[in-house]
Amino acid sequence: xxxxxxxxxxxxGILVLIxxxxxxxxxxxxxxNKLPSEQSKIYKWNTFTLQNWLHPCADPSMCTALKTSxxxxxxxxxxxxxxxTLAAFALVRHQFVGRSGTNxxxxxxxxxxxxxxxxxxxxxxxxxxFAGQLGFWTILIAHIMFCLSFVIVTVRSxxxxxxxxxxxxxxxxxxxxxxAFWKVTFPLVFPGILGAALLxxxxxxxxxxxxxxxxxxxxxxxxxxxxxxxRTIPMQINVVGTMMLIISVVIVVGGEVRNRxxxxxxxxxxxxxxxxxxxxxxxxxxxxxxDAV
Amino acid sequence: xxETIRKKGRTGYVLLAPAMLWLALFFLIPFYSxxxxxxxxxxxxxxxxxxxxxxxxxxxDVLKAYWPQIVRSLVYGGIATLQCLVLGxxxxxxxxxxxxxxxxxxxxxxxxxxxxxxxxxxxxxxxxLSDNGVVVNTLQFFxxxxxxxxxxYTPFAVxxxxxxxxxxxxxLPLFASIDKIDYRLIExxxxxxxNPVVGFFKVTWPLSLPGVISGTLLTFIPAxxxxxxxxxxxxTQTRMIGNTIQALFTEANDYPAAAAxxxxxxxxxxxxxxxxxxxxxxxxxx
Numbered sequence: 001x002x003x004x005x006x007x008x009x010x011x012x013g014i015l016v017l018i019x020x021x022x023x024x025x026x027x028x029x030x031x032x033n034k035l036p037s038e039q040s041k042i043y044k045w046n047t048f049t050l051q052n053w054l055h056p057c058a059d060p061s062m063c064t065a066l067k068t069s070x071x072x073x074x075x076x077x078x079x080x081x082x083x084x085t086l087a088a089f090a091l092v093r094h095q096f097v098g099r100s101g102t103n104x105x106x107x108x109x110x111x112x113x114x115x116x117x118x119x120x121x122x123x124x125x126x127x128x129x130f131a132g133q134l135g136f137w138t139i140l141i142a143h144i145m146f147c148l149s150f151v152i153v154t155v156r157s158x159x160x161x162x163x164x165x166x167x168x169x170x171x172x173x174x175x176x177x178x179x180a181f182w183k184v185t186f187p188l189v190f191p192g193i194l195g196a197a198l199l200x201x202x203x204x205x206x207x208x209x210x211x212x213x214x215x216x217x218x219x220x221x222x223x224x225x226x227x228x229x230x231r232t233i234p235m236q237i238n239v240v241g242t243m244m245l246i247i248s249v250v251i252v253v254g255g256e257v258r259n260r261x262x263x264x265x266x267x268x269x270x271x272x273x274x275x276x277x278x279x280x281x282x283x284x285x286x287x288x289x290x291d292a293v
Numbered sequence: 294x295x296e297t298i299r300k301k302g303r304t305g306y307v308l309l310a311p312a313m314l315w316l317a318l319f320f321l322i323p324f325y326s327x328x329x330x331x332x333x334x335x336x337x338x339x340x341x342x343x344x345x346x347x348x349x350x351x352x353x354d355v356l357k358a359y360w361p362q363i364v365r366s367l368v369y370g371g372i373a374t375l376q377c378l379v380l381g382x383x384x385x386x387x388x389x390x391x392x393x394x395x396x397x398x399x400x401x402x403x404x405x406x407x408x409x410x411x412x413x414x415x416x417x418x419x420x421x422l423s424d425n426g427v428v429v430n431t432l433q434f435f436x437x438x439x440x441x442x443x444x445x446y447t448p449f450a451v452x453x454x455x456x457x458x459x460x461x462x463x464x465l466p467l468f469a470s471i472d473k474i475d476y477r478l479i480e481x482x483x484x485x486x487x488n489p490v491v492g493f494f495k496v497t498w499p500l501s502l503p504g505v506i507s508g509t510l511l512t513f514i515p516a517x518x519x520x521x522x523x524x525x526x527x528x529t530q531t532r533m534i535g536n537t538i539q540a541l542f543t544e545a546n547d548y549p550a551a552a553a554x555x556x557x558x559x560x561x562x563x564x565x566x567x568x569x570x571x572x573x574x575x576x577x578x579x
Contacts, residue, residue, distance in 0.1 A: 013387025016380050017399065020406050020460060026417040027409060044425070087312035094305025105313060109320050111510075113518025113562060114533045118553045119542055120323035123330040126548065145319040148312055164298065206411050208521060209535070213542060225412040230526055233416065241413035248408035252401055 006102065024245065031238035052235045059234050065224035066240060069205055072220065076143035076204040081197045083144070084151025085189075089151070092215075111148045117146060118210035125214065134216030142214050143207065147200040153197060198251065237240040257268025330552035343548065351553040359537050359554060366534040367561075369448065370517035373455035374463075377512045378505065380456070381463035385504070386497075388464075389471040396482055403464050415454055415525050422450050422526070446528040454522035459515055463508040470504025471497070510569065514562055 004011075026129040034049040057063040087106075090096065111119065119140055125134060166188070170180035215223060225237050299305075333343035354362075364547055375458045398557040406414065422428055432438035444450050474497065482492035498505075520535030527533075534554060540550035 007391070009383065010387045010391040013384045013391065013399070016384040018461075019380075020457070021405070022421065023414045023417040023457070024406055024409055026420055027413055030417065030420070036564040044420075044423070057429075061530045068356055082314060083312040086308040090308035093300060094308065095299045095301050096305040096309060100307065105316050105321070109316065111514060111566070112534075113514055113521065113558060115518045115538050115561045116327070116555045117320065117323075119538055119551060120327035121319060122542060123318075123548065123552055125324040127326045141319055148315060152312065174383065182469065186328045202408060208412060209539075211517075213539070219445070222412050223408060225410065226521075229412070231414055237410075237413050245405065245409045254407075256397070256401075288370065289513060292529075 003069070027238045028236055028243040028245075029080050031242045033235050033238075035235050050150060052239050056236050056239050059237060060082050061219070062221075062224055062234060062240075064175060064238055064249040065219045065221045068136070069221040072140055072143060073201045073205040075140055076147055079140075079144040080147035080151045080200045080204075084148050084196060084200075085193055087148075087152050087184070088155035088159055091156050093164070095121060106149045106152050110153075114146075114207075114209040115213075118213035120144070121145070122213045129132055132216075134214055135218040138214045138216070139211050139218060139220065142210050143204040146207070146210060149201055151196040154196035155189065155192045158195075159189055162188055200247070236258050302456040313496055327552050327555055328550050331547040331556050333552075335549060348435065348549065351549045352557070355550050355553045355557070358550075359534070362534050362537045363557070363561075365531070366517045366558075369455060369531075369533060371453050373454050373459065373516045374509050374513040376452070376456040377460050377463040377507060381460055381467050381508060382501075382505075385464050385467035385471050388468055390476060391475075400468070403461055403468075407461055411458065412521060413524075415458065415521060418450070419445060420527060422453070445526065446531075448527070448531050450526040451523050451531050451533075454526045455516045455519060456520060458519075459512045462515070464513060466507040467501065471500045474500045475504040481504050506569065510566060513565075517562070518558060549565050559575075 029045070030046050031052055032050065034047045034051065035047055036046040038046060052058075091099075091102070096102075117158065121138075122134075124130060127140055130138065166184050167180045170184045171177070199272075206222060207220075208226060211220055212223055212226070219227070221240065228234060228237070308558045329345060330343070332345060332347050332349065333351075334346045334348055335351070374458060384403070388403070392399050420426065429438060429442070429444055432444075433440060433442065438444070444453075471479065478500070479492060479496050482496040483489070515532075518535045520533060520539055522534045523531055523536055527576055535558075538551050538554050538558070541547045541554065545551075
């Protein structure tokens with residue numbers, strides 16, 4: 001009874017976590033499900049099969065959509081990470097006029113509902129006469145736009161945690177500004193940039209609302225899932241869902257292991273954290289804090 | 294640690310310019326287009342084009358036609374946010390104070406669902422809540438649900454989906470806030486004979502308020518504007534404002550009405566954010 005009392009909160013917390021994993025377990029399970037022939041039983045377990053994993057592209061249009069999503073994801077990640085990192089350096093390391101206005105402009109895209117952002121972008125494209133040319137490039141433009149703020153916030157928080165004493169030391173040791181930047185500053189900020197890039201990719205890859213409004217006839221993976229959700233759902237979408245989970249877990253665990261090893265090498269007393277990814281996801285949620293860095 | 298010196302000169306502007314230009318071009322100016330589109334003439338269409346006639350009645354018309362969807366969105370979003378707050382608080386508190394060496398693992402598990410496709414996850418709720426599924430059968434067994442009752446395509450399923458999908462948005466800021474609390478303060482409350490409940494409301498809750506505020510905002514805003522959960526788990530009886538805007542844009546091609554509804558949604562959220570921040574009195578938001 002006393003044990004229960006002292007562990008009650010933890011048990012409840014674990015229950016909540018289990019609840020968040022129920023649908024994930026179903027996704028993994030259904031990736032091994034044989035698609036039932038009857039339309040009405042579509043949401044039911046049928047029989048075990050490996051076919052979905054062996055033939056992920058049974059519906060070629062799914063793989064085309066997947067390819068489009070990956071392409072857009074990579075390009076959007078690249079664009080947003082470059083632009084966002086530059087801006088983060090400016091915010092932390094440089095003086096300029098209009099700081100508070102800039103902060104608001106960075107904050108707003110994270111606070112605005114997606115449907116509003118998506119529809120205003122569509123209104124702009126229509127007004128500019130691009131209504132007929134909606135597709136890959138308009139999706140890319142939109143994705144860079146909504147990933148940008150998250151990248152800025154993530155890199156900025158990493159950069160703000162670093163003092164410039166090390167750079168000054170490098171300068172004292174006759175490093176040129178370029179050498180100081182590439183040998184000292186950049187390696188220190190890099191985990192933040194990497195975390196921001198991962199976050200940007202996952203935001204871009206998973207976006208539906210803004211994409212759907214600005215996609216024209218181009219289909220991304222979430223749009224494909226949306227489309228088939230009204231018809232027969234190929235079980236292969238669960239294979240993709242499972243793969244995404246596995247890949248991200250590998251990245252997170254890999255980061256954790258690397259981190260631990262580095263921390264052990266430094267023998268520092270710092271608590272270890274799967275820093276880049278948690279920090280990145282945290283940026284998404286703590287974006288509400290507009291500290292005047 | 295010495296204070297970082299901010300460099301003067303043009304470099305700052307050069308570094309900042311591309312990102313700000315992108316946001317101005319594809320975020321700010323579109324807002325203007327949206328505002329403009331919301332005042333276009335009703336008779337316009339894709340083919341004939343629209344003309345800017347300051348048609349303010351667009352707003353009155355959409356309010357009149359779609360007020361049930363607007364109210365419904367606020368109610369669903371509100372309930373989902375409240376449920377997220379309760380579930381999220383328990384989880385964040387457990388991770389911050391009770392998890393010990395499992396802290397990192399639990400944090401990773403909170404964000405792990407983020408990485409499986411949003412739509413695929415939502416579709417799997419369809420399976421869980423389906424008429425012959427475990428949940429419905431159990432509820433029917435205990436006579437909580439009638440023999441012909443279902444969960445799928447009801448408001449319950451929609452709110453459930455919203456709660457599920459936006460929970461991480463609640464947990465992470467709550468965790469950030471609760472983790473910062475000095476646990477000795479809570480112990481001190483206990484030493485001063487506060488029972489756990491009083492202690493919680495006098496010590497822990499007020500100290501976690503910044504996290505509560507950013508968490509509720511970050512959950513409520515996307516939940517109100519969402520239309521995926523409603524489209525997949527709801528029915529025509531549960532349509533929300535997001536569905537309406539999307540349908541008006543992509544199916545009915547009624548740009549003025551869709552734009553007017555978007556502007557209404559955005560203004561409601563701006564007003565709410567300001568009221569909330571003012572009421573709660575936290576400076577670190579905005």
